[in-house]
Amino acid sequence: MFKFLFMTHSEEDYIKAIYHLGVLNNSTVATNAIAEQMDTKPSSVTDMIRKLSEKGFVSYKKYQGVSLTDLGTQKALTIVRKHRLWEVFLVDKLDFSWDEVHEIAEQLEHIKSEKLTDSLDKHLGYPKFDPHGDPIPSKAGVFTNTTKKLLNEVAINNSGICVGVKDSSAPFLKFLDKHEIALGDYITVLDKEDFDGSLQIKINEKIILISHQIASNLYVKST
């Protein structure tokens, strides 16, 4: 029964990839999608899926895609929890910037110690969101749910507080730093250009113009 509790780093990486792909389209995940996400070959994915299926982490029928079982989802959530807690640690305690933490958290998320995870959580003050605004599941696997929307969906003259990014790649995060856009900032949409979808916004008492691409990767919460 407890024989299957140990997971290798690789198994955990697959579970996490399936989780992230699964929450997006809310259906079974394609072999090729996993292969692309993990930068590996579809044949390798098939092999691993079989193994994870035998261990009870995913349900799988040949050619029909894969989805996480309850056990698999639970496992994925603990990995996501660890990843995001470590990101908070790196930013809050070690003064890393939000574009530097992902790669290190990819390593730290595999550290096996429930007590460590829980102590870290406590040490950080039970944070609900990571440095990119992504929610941190509780020990029980529950997310704080928020009613966030993309900035480009906000109507003219409406406001919101910046609560997250959709694209958390280093280039985008560095762009935001450079233009002094940070989580917690109060943003008012002043105007939208029909021509290119760009937005005129007020942020930190300054009025700036941002492209549609930027606006569609920034989450805000209505105030």
Place this chain on the structure above:
Amino acid sequence: MFKFLFMTHSEEDYIKAIYHLGVLNNSTVATNAIAEQMDTKPSSVTDMIRKLSEKGFVSYKKYQGVSLTDLGTQKALTIVRKHRLWEVFLVDKLDFSWDEVHEIAEQLEHIKSEKLTDSLDKHLGYPKFDPHGDPIPSKAGVFTNTTKKLLNEVAINNSGICVGVKDSSAPFLKFLDKHEIALGDYITVLDKEDFDGSLQIKINEKIILISHQIASNLYVKST
């Protein structure tokens, strides 16, 4: 040239084992000794030694034992440094007790990020010793050297400050906790029994009797 910089967890574990065995007897390390230390088979050790030799971490002649090269020593020191810094983190920041930290640090020592190690060092206030009193090498690989001796070597009516343990196994550490013996405590040797080598000591204003076995696993620094 830089092809050999990446090391697997397993390679790092071997390097660390060779390091620890090497500093003790200050000579080449035997295959069997490594096998025993790592709880593996001598044939596996031979295979790995070959690989580490090809990568330049150890120097090795068949049947003649193995020793770390400068590169290998440097690598070992960074692993030891990471291990001990994480131990300090766990005890100082996350309130772990000193008998719980070794296993977790065994995992954390493999995290690859020089910036993380250095930031952690800074965050912890550049500690010179881990929770067991073992010295933490600096980024440059230098130890703070101390003139510590075992408690059983202290003459009657002489004193010392408890600075470390020779045996850092959980049972011994728990024993010390139970009897309220901690690093930093001021200890005076009042008497030694010829019969069994046990010592009468004064610690924290209390006089207690400890066995030779205990005394020979406690390091003190002369005051």
Place this chain on the structure above:
DNA sequence: ACATATTTTTAGATTTGTCTAAATTTTATT
């Protein structure tokens, strides 16, 4: 619906780290 394209799986090979069992070398003993 049929042909074609795409996706997925299979079969077989490779690398890493390990093992067992046998062979070899070194060390210890008498």
Place this chain on the structure above:
DNA sequence: AATAAAATTTAGACAAATCTAAAAATATGT
């Protein structure tokens, strides 16, 4: 110094995770 004992290495095998190339299943387009 010869022989026994111990340590070490070699040879061959295995499991995990990956790959390539080919085969099979599914999806797409007219």
